[in-house]
Amino acid sequence: MSAYASSPDEQNDHFGSGVGGSVLLHAVVFAGIIGWAIFNHLHNPSLGETSSQVGSIQASMVSAIPLPTKAPPVKDQVLTPDDVSKAAAPPPKEAALPPPKETDVLIKAKTPPATKTAPVPTPAPPKHAQPTPDTPKANSGEQATQLPQSVSQTTNGTATLTVQNRALGLRYAYYIRIVSSRITQNYNQEFPDPRASQDKSVTVLFDIDRSGTPTNLRIEAASGSPTLDSAGKRAIQEVDNFGPNPAAESIPIAFKFDYHHP
Amino acid sequence: MAALTLCLLGSPLLHAQDPIHLEATNSADRIRLAVANFKPQTGDANTGAYKQTFDTTLFSDLTSAGLFDVVSKDMLPQSTPGFPAEINLTQWSAAPSSAAMVAFGNLSTQGNHLVVSGFLDDTKNTQFPQVFAKQYNEEASEDNARQIAHRFADEIIFRLGGGVSGIAETKIYYVKILGPNKEIYEMDYDGANQHAITHLGTVSLSPRVSPDNSRIAFSTLGRDGFQLKMFSLLLNRPVNFNSAGGTNLSPAWSPSGQQLAFSSSRTGDPEIWISDPEGNIAHKITAFRGPDVSPTWNPKTGAQIAWISGRSGLPQLYIMDADGSGITRLTDGGYATSPSWSPNGQFITFAWDRKYGPGAPGGQDIYIMEIASKKWIQLTHDGGRCDFPSWSPDGRHIVYANSPDGKADHTRIMSMLADGTQKKALTGSGADMPNWSWK
CATH class of the missing domain: 2.120.10.30 (TolB, C-terminal domain)
Structure with missing residues (x-):
């Protein structure tokens, strides 16, 4: 009730009926929208489907698997026909000798007569002693097993080079001479102690590899004089390279230093 | 080699007050090398001029290398071998040339090109005399004739020099x-x-x-x-x-x-x-x-x-x-x-x-x-x-x-x-x- 209303009519502002009408109207509109939506949902197709296909899988039943039919083999087109020609007839059997009868006698074949040969005369052994061929001997009296490839005289003794592969040594003789002269040049003859090294010799072994570098240097036979041993080793160690190796393989070399102070 | 010679001789001989003596042992070890005149294969005037340059340069290169005892040209045999088949090695190894090695070959101008074949033979090895063979093919000119001679000389020095390359091209x-x-x-x-x-x-x-x-x-x-x-x-x-x-x-x-x-x-x-x-x-x-x-x-x-x-x-x-x-x-x-x-x-x-x-x-x-x-x-x-x-x-x-x-x-x-x-x-x-x- 309004404090400012002047009449009883005016005092009754119909609040109750207005609210009721409004609620009823909203409820009707709302129910209408919901109902329309439910109706639509139930009776219209969903998005992206047509009513005819909904919920079905198309399948057609067949009675058998449709494999290609088997072609019959064509006889005329086969390269090697099935009907082969006949194999050649086996050679006719030779008529076998009849087995010997028990009454048969064995006759021996004739042996040819032996031919006589005259005895070969052998030379009589010499009555006097034969000279033995000269064997190369070192100053130390030791006998060499192989003829050396190169021998050079030094102030104190000799330097002897032997190529263990003789074929290589002959084929590349010029190279072996260069090697020998390089080593002899580098051999410091003042280094070995004269008294300890007198009449002794050292043999050093090494290989000249394909580039011409001496490798694998070792002493084969030590002399017993350490100074002579190291002078021999140093003569080879001083060399970086002997020049290009003409052989396609490494050349093994034995180099022997004899010390003999005159 | 000279350096090595010095080093070898240096240690015992070069004491501070002592006079320096150089023993002649090493010169005897030098390889005696004969340098034959190359054989011209074609007869025109150019080839003759190139051959002259080539022979002179090769001889001077090998002489100044300091490695060889080069045989004087006066002592060489009369023949001019151009190919390995033409050389008579005993002629060269005998006196007066007494060579241990012979360098020889031939030279020709083919069209615009100078073709030189060089050979080095070891006279002491009658079975396998050839040390190496080389062929050079360059445009024909006086300068290239000299260059080829330098290269051939360097090759000889490289093979016989004990591992040191030549300097003819430096x-x-x-x-x-x-x-x-x-x-x-x-x-x-x-x-x-x-x-x-x-x-x-x-x-x-x-x-x-x-x-x-x-x-x-x-x-x-x-x-x-x-x-x-x-x-x-x-x-x-x-x-x-x-x-x-x-x-x-x-x-x-x-x-x-x-x-x-x-x-x-x-x-x-x-x-x-x-x-x-x-x-x-x-x-x-x-x-x-x-x-x-x-x-x-x-x-x-x-x-x-x-x-x-x-x-x-x-x-x-x-x-x-x-x-x-x-x-x-x-x-x-x-x-x-x-x-x-x-x-x-x-x-x-x-x-x-x-x-x-x-x-x-x-x-x-x-x-x-x-x-x-x-x-x-x-x-x-x-x-x-x-x-x-x-x-x-x-x-x-x-x-x-x-x-x-x-x-x-x-x-x-x-x-x-x-x-x-x-x-x-x-x-x-x-x-x-x-x-x-x-x-």
């Missing part, structure tokens, strides 16, 4: 005196084919070629005094080298080609500096009162520098490590200049006036010193003033400048074997400061 760079100006010139190792490299119209000194033969470093007098310059032999023009103040002199390439040592007075006193080949990252490695000049690297290791220092009065020869440590003085007096280190790192050659000063007029001569023992040999005697020695890459030769009468403009370039023999002039007067290329 170059020598030097200073040509042209009135008031000095320019950098280039020539072949035998003095042929002399031609200018620079045309700067000023004074250029001390050319030094890089180890790969691509650049020359030298010092040039310009507006700012002497400055280092770099000339590219590939581009044929100067390339950049960053300069600094002061006087910059005497460049020296390290064997790697990555560093340049030189003398610079940018901080007041001439000291040895090291920079890269563009002149960057320069740093000083000597610090002592007195001039430090003329560095040269140890070409074998690249870890040591020899140089001339005046720290104790007169200039003396010193060596140090490349970082400036381990300084050792090698000469004990006199006036030493312009060192050059041998390729095997064992020796230094330098110019030395052993009796310098008033009342003791000495001559300036070329010396070799073995670094390990400080023993030295005098290589030139009474030939006038000698300076600027430079080793050849095979270590068997030394080139140097010589002035017979002591006058600067009469200086000429001479070469000799490293034992002081076979001296010969390569240029006329007016050439100075030679530098032998590294290869």
Whole structure:
């Protein structure tokens, strides 16, 4: 009730009926929208489907698997026909000798007569002693097993080079001479102690590899004089390279230093 | 081989007071080599001219190699073999030629090309005489005939020299005196084919070629005094080298080609500096009162520098490590200049006036010193003033400048074997400061 209303009519502002009408109207509109939506949902197709296909899988039943039919083999087109020609007839059997009868006698074949040969005369052994061929001997009296490839005289003794592969040594003789002269040049003859090294010799072994570098240097036979041993080793160690190796393989070399102070 | 000879003879014979005797044992070991005249296959006049050049060059290359006992051409047999089938080896191995090896071959011009076949035979090996055979095919010209002869000679030296390559294809760079100006010139190792490299119209000194033969470093007098310059032999023009103040002199390439040592007075006193080949990252490695000049690297290791220092009065020869440590003085007096280190790192050659000063007029001569023992040999005697020695890459030769009468403009370039023999002039007067290329 309004404090400012002047009449009883005016005092009754119909609040109750207005609210009721409004609620009823909203409820009707709302129910209408919901109902329309439910109706639509139930009776219209969903998005992206047509009513005819909904919920079905198309399948057609067949009675058998449709494999290609088997072609019959064509006889005329086969390269090697099935009907082969006949194999050649086996050679006719030779008529076998009849087995010997028990009454048969064995006759021996004739042996040819032996031919006589005259005895070969052998030379009589010499009555006097034969000279033995000269064997190369070192100053130390030791006998060499192989003829050396190169021998050079030094102030104190000799330097002897032997190529263990003789074929290589002959084929590349010029190279072996260069090697020998390089080593002899580098051999410091003042280094070995004269008294300890007198009449002794050292043999050093090494290989000249394909580039011409001496490798694998070792002493084969030590002399017993350490100074002579190291002078021999140093003569080879001083060399970086002997020049290009003409052989396609490494050349093994034995180099022997004899010390003999005159 | 000469270096080895020296080393072999050096240890027992070169005591300080003893006279030097060189035994002739090694010359007897030299290979006796006969060089036949090559056989012309075609008869035209050009072939004859090329053949003449070829024969002369080959003979002089092998003679000056210092390795062989080359048979005089007068002693050769009359025949001229052109092919291995045509040679009668006993003719050559017999007296008077008595050759152990024969170099022979043939030469022809085919169209525009000069074709040379060269053979080397071992006369002592009758079964397998041939040492090697080579064929060369170049455009026909006088210069190429010489080049082919150089190459064939180098091949013979390589095969028979005991592992050291020949130098017939190397170059020598030097200073040509042209009135008031000095320019950098280039020539072949035998003095042929002399031609200018620079045309700067000023004074250029001390050319030094890089180890790969691509650049020359030298010092040039310009507006700012002497400055280092770099000339590219590939581009044929100067390339950049960053300069600094002061006087910059005497460049020296390290064997790697990555560093340049030189003398610079940018901080007041001439000291040895090291920079890269563009002149960057320069740093000083000597610090002592007195001039430090003329560095040269140890070409074998690249870890040591020899140089001339005046720290104790007169200039003396010193060596140090490349970082400036381990300084050792090698000469004990006199006036030493312009060192050059041998390729095997064992020796230094330098110019030395052993009796310098008033009342003791000495001559300036070329010396070799073995670094390990400080023993030295005098290589030139009474030939006038000698300076600027430079080793050849095979270590068997030394080139140097010589002035017979002591006058600067009469200086000429001479070469000799490293034992002081076979001296010969390569240029006329007016050439100075030679530098032998590294290869």
